Amino acid sequence: MGDVPLGLVVQPTHSRLLQHLPRHPIVSLVTGLTLAYLLYLVLHGYTRLAHQHRRVHATNTELRREIRTRSQLQEEVEWLARHDELTQLPNRRLFMETLEANATQRPLSVLICDVDHFKRVNDHQGHLIGDRYLDQLGRTGRRIIEPHDGLFARYGGEEFVACLPQADAEQAREIAETLRQGLQDAELRHHDGRILTASIGVVTLVDGPLDVAVLMQAADDALYRAKAEGRNRVRAAPPLTAMENV
Template identity: 45%
Template sequence: MTLRAALFFLVTHALVIALIGPQDPIGSFLLLMAAPLLAALACVRRARDSRAACKWRLLGFAVGLFSIALLAQLYRIADGGGQAQMPLSSLILYVFYRIPLTYVAASPGGGNRYVRAVDLSIIALLWLLYYVHTRALVHLDAALWMQGLNAMSTVQNGLVFCFALIRFLAEDNADRRDFFRTLTTYALGYFLLAFYINHYQPQVPDGGWGDLLISGLFVLLAVMASSPWRPPAVAVSRNLRRVVDAGVPLMLPLLLMMVALLVSRLHPTLAIVGFIGAMLGYALRSVLTQVEIQRQRDELEALARRDPLTGLGNRRNFDESLGSAHRRARRQGLGLAVLMIDIDHFKRLNDTYGHPEGDRRLRAVAGILDGCLQRGDDLLARYGGEEFIAALPSPDIAHALSLGERLRAAVETAGLPAAEAVVTISIGVAWQAARENGDPRDLVDRADQALYRAKHAGRNRVHGAPAATAGSERPDRRA
């Protein structure tokens, strides 16, 4: 809704009130019903180009319920109800209208389906308390009815505003910040308007100037939702963000406890159910959230040790697992062999076929190597670039060299196209006997030196490292 259309709507509503007024309130009520419908449509349209689409739709659904509640009142007026007490259907709809508002303001969002199910269960229990309490108020005398209804309304409206304001202040995403800015403005306006009408003008007749105030609030919401202006993103304190993220899951249980306190006089048993539901809901949500966090942490930890291209372990995974592999081999009474493997002329292959084809060759070679090393104690990783590394128990250097030759032959036999006929590999092998107490990381350096010699001897071959010597240095290799 543009500003010009909003002014036209409000002027029209003001003229209807001035010319007809309470004598025939139907005209004013029709315009009053149209205002939240326009706001609901504006929110739904806004959801099309916003990352906070679900929140905008819930807000539109909430204000649409308000319009339906007005329709129930209109039926009462048209049927000659006059200024009789508000019908139960309208009361329930006015109460239910705040449920989506409460959910969108207080629910943290995100999480898996079980966490969302807990949030929805708290909302359902909240609605049950609202519903039972509202039905009980209808049967009281007018003074108690108004007092109970106004207290419930003030608590609901005030907490929705507070929740929305907290979310707005701590939000750093531009789309969500704009939504919570709109919700905060609307919630504050509704809180002040409801407080004024409930406490200072509770007996204002239908069709009066109070209708214009209400329609004006929804027109403001429609203008804000339709506005093309978007506030710029702002930097939010990380500490504030952390505090709010940690505290938001408390909002729904807190509201449920507040409402349980309000209904305790008329429904003590239901109030106890509300308190227990709030505590159990928060506890269950906390457990489920921690489980989800732990699962995500485990996935990230696994990804941090996995090479995304080949699916093998990465260098970090190999370095961390080498000590364990060495201890397992010694427990078995075997030595430990380390094989450093390099794809021959890989740079030329990339230059000839392109990097995507080079990546496919890497994956193919990784699959061949992995297929040849199927024992549970065998450790294989992509060490970097076109290099792979393996560590495995081996009884002697001859066995390790034989395994290296088997790996070399398997890759050559696969016949993967390359700049030099087919893809081949060079392998450097280092071995340490079980009785030796040397650092297994020295095996990596010795295997690297052996690989260097294999490449300079013509590539596509396996070369064994000599026994460890003091002061050996790792040469600078360039393929």
């Protein structure tokens, strides 16, 4: 027995192996994984915030675009409510508003201009030609009236009106004559070759409160006289005073 070599084998247990295992690699691994996870959370959060920021920016951009569009549409609606679509002139509504805005101005003159025999243009040459003539008259009127700080508007059909704040009776009549001559010089013609003309009634309020109905009736009466006396002429109503507006 003494000649047989003996060997000792030690079989460590699992718990003993864990006791002898170095701690540093595990701590490093856990720390690294923790930091990586935290970095992932930060990057993920940043990515989500960036995405949300882009969505908010896109929404704000679209909102501003819609606001601009709505504002433009609102401006167009307001413009159309106060202007004539054919001639681009102020319409009756804006003319009346202008009169009211100048209610305290004295003198205050008004012209009513009516194209002579305009129905013949539409009947013999068609409405397209008639519209072109009205547009031409509108541009002529603006060119003559606006330098005098006045407003030239389409009143309806072939009737045009002008508001001339601070223009006395003599000045208003001279401006009306220039307007009448300007249309005649445009050489717009009827189907038979005759020149298209206009008749104009003029009135001036020199004193007293503004009564729009009285003012417009006086100008209309002067226009009627111009028509009755042969057309293509200017006729003025007597200046209106406080006594006549009572």
